Amino acid sequence: MNRLVREIERSARAQQREIEMQHRVQLHAVREAERAQRDYERTAKADEKERKRLYIESNLAEAESQNEQIEHYVQSLRQILLTGLSREPMIDFAKMQVTPAYAAIDLSDLVSTSPEPRWTAYEPAKPKGVAALLPWVKSAYQKRCDAAKQTYEQALREFRTKEDERQIALKRRQYEHEQVVKRAERKADEHNKAVEQLREAFSKGEPDAVASYFITVLGSSPYPDGFPQEVQAEYQTESKQLIVAYDLPAYDTLIPKLKSVKYVRTSDSFSKSARPENQRRALYTDVVAQTALRSIHEVFQSDSRGYIDTIVFNGYVYATNPGNGKPIHPCIVTVRTTRDAFSEIDLAHVESAACLRALNATVSKSAAELVPVRPVLELNMSDPRFIEEGDVLSTLDQRPNLMELTPGEFESLITNLFQAMGLETRQTQPSRDGGVDCIAFDPRPIFGGKVVIQAKRYKNTVGVSAVRDLFGTMQNEGASKGILVTTSGYGKAAFEFANGKPMELLAGSNLLYLLKEHAKIAAKIVMPEDWKDVGPDS
Numbered sequence: 001m002n003r004l005v006r007e008i009e010r011s012a013r014a015q016q017r018e019i020e021m022q023h024r025v026q027l028h029a030v031r032e033a034e035r036a037q038r039d040y041e042r043t044a045k046a047d048e049k050e051r052k053r054l055y056i057e058s059n060l061a062e063a064e065s066q067n068e069q070i071e072h073y074v075q076s077l078r079q080i081l082l083t084g085l086s087r088e089p090m091i092d093f094a095k096m097q098v099t100p101a102y103a104a105i106d107l108s109d110l111v112s113t114s115p116e117p118r119w120t121a122y123e124p125a126k127p128k129g130v131a132a133l134l135p136w137v138k139s140a141y142q143k144r145c146d147a148a149k150q151t152y153e154q155a156l157r158e159f160r161t162k163e164d165e166r167q168i169a170l171k172r173r174q175y176e177h178e179q180v181v182k183r184a185e186r187k188a189d190e191h192n193k194a195v196e197q198l199r200e201a202f203s204k205g206e207p208d209a210v211a212s213y214f215i216t217v218l219g220s221s222p223y224p225d226g227f228p229q230e231v232q233a234e235y236q237t238e239s240k241q242l243i244v245a246y247d248l249p250a251y252d253t254l255i256p257k258l259k260s261v262k263y264v265r266t267s268d269s270f271s272k273s274a275r276p277e278n279q280r281r282a283l284y285t286d287v288v289a290q291t292a293l294r295s296i297h298e299v300f301q302s303d304s305r306g307y308i309d310t311i312v313f314n315g316y317v318y319a320t321n322p323g324n325g326k327p328i329h330p331c332i333v334t335v336r337t338t339r340d341a342f343s344e345i346d347l348a349h350v351e352s353a354a355c356l357r358a359l360n361a362t363v364s365k366s367a368a369e370l371v372p373v374r375p376v377l378e379l380n381m382s383d384p385r386f387i388e389e390g391d392v393l394s395t396l397d398q399r400p401n402l403m404e405l406t407p408g409e410f411e412s413l414i415t416n417l418f419q420a421m422g423l424e425t426r427q428t429q430p431s432r433d434g435g436v437d438c439i440a441f442d443p444r445p446i447f448g449g450k451v452v453i454q455a456k457r458y459k460n461t462v463g464v465s466a467v468r469d470l471f472g473t474m475q476n477e478g479a480s481k482g483i484l485v486t487t488s489g490y491g492k493a494a495f496e497f498a499n500g501k502p503m504e505l506l507a508g509s510n511l512l513y514l515l516k517e518h519a520k521i522a523a524k525i526v527m528p529e530d531w532k533d534v535g536p537d538s
Contacts, residue, residue: 081347089298094230096195100184102180121533124144127354145477207235211397218299227249230247230248238461239309239310239489242299242311259274288363289355309492313336330357334361340496345358401524402511403525416454423440423451426438440452451479453482459533462491464470466494467484467503
């Protein structure tokens with residue numbers, strides 16, 4: 001009985017220990033689960049903190065990147081002139097030549113990948129030994145041969161069909177590639193011939209070629225994004241003068257409105273700071289001035305043949321009139337300068353706007369608002385029919401030759417011209433050089449006033465003394481403006497003297513244009529071989 005009791009007690013204690021063990025295991029598991037949960041939560045918090053840190057750093061870096069891009073672009077605008085000074089603008093005609101450009105022919109998909117079928121690959125094995133003599137073995141072998149031959153012939157037909165198709169496709173691909181090559185060679189040949197023609201014409205000083213050369217010079221000059229770089233030019237041989245019409249970028253499309261970007265952590269947003277309007281306007285005015293100076297520099301620098309003595313630069317902007325919504329194309333900067341005057345300037349150390357003022361340029365009072373200025377000399381104000389001395393075709397032209405008119409006829413012609421242009425003219429006594437001296441009045445209020453006009457029928461270049469004489473006459477007459485017209489051209493000293501003064505110097509091509517445009521007179525200028533200028537100017 002005692003033993004039974006002890007066994008019962010042992011069993012009870014064992015069960016108790018088992019229960020306690022299970023309880024401890026369960027408790028340990030719960031604790032481990034709680035510890036794992038705490039570790040997970042700590043890890044999750046750390047990951048979330050790291051994610052937020054990376055997110056903030058990414059946004060800060062994005063704001064910094066945008067600011068760097070803005071600053072780099074603004075600096076590129078401020079360095080337009082200096083950037084232009086650091087490059088060689090001259091056009092090398094040899095480098096304008098091109099080689100035919102085309103891709104190599106691709107025949108990879110037309111390469112034969114399988115050999116022609118051979119009978120030996122289909123022919124069944126011949127029976128050997130005594131069995132080969134048995135009739136039924138011979139019969140069975142012949143049947144296998146017939147079946148194999150049919151299979152072989154079918155494979156051979158399919159192969160030859162595919163091969164024929166491959167050869168046709170190959171020849172077509174080769175023919176198409178040959179056509180591509182011929183077109184590329186023809187295009188390159190046409191381009192190279194045009195370049196060679198331009199080179200030859202430029203070497204001869206032909207006006208269109210000279211203008212085209214400098215259009216290429218200015219049009220290929222690298223500028224920051226936003227510059228249209230549309231250029232027109234006209235070359236006046238008689239005055240060695242280049243007139244440039246250059247399209248400048250519009251204010252709002254060029255000057256960034258944004259000054260800086262800042263990432264705000266508290267609101268998780270980007271704060272944008274606007275660039276002050278006065279800074280934008282000042283930067284645009286500076287860009288306009290830099291572009292004008294750089295363009296003039298590039299023309300003179302690339303003129304290896306010395307064709308250009310004088311440059312007229314007119315900067316225009318394509319925009320929309322906010323008042324009526326119609327397109328406008330105002331001139332906002334105009335300047336005329338000579339090679340000698342410009343060579344005295346140290347462009348690397350000038351303040352652009354001040355430099356233009358020193359060149360007597362006329363700049364818009366508010367370039368950003370496109371307040372226009374009157375060009376010194378407009379493009380297309382020349383008549384391309386100005387005839388050089390010795391032009392054989394001139395004998396076939398029935399238009400009146402200004403050089404064959406009598407002094408009285410020439411004076412009447414010039415008087416009629418300026419009357420047609422809206423001036424009230426008063427002719428004076430005939431001039432000694434076969435031209436006309438005329439006092440005129442511009443009836444417009446504010447802009448009008450007394451105008452002194454002189455025309456010279458000259459064969460040689462009109463020099464500075466004639467311009468000085470006209471300026472002296474203006475002062476004696478109390479005139480507000482002077483106009484000098486010639487059948488030839490002007491020397492650079494004449495342009496330098498007239499620069500910044502209320503004077504217009506019109507060459508022979510300009511005179512022909514004005515006669516056609518305002519007086520409806522189609523004239524020509526052909527210098528007689530025996531013509532001698534009266535009192536040649538120098």
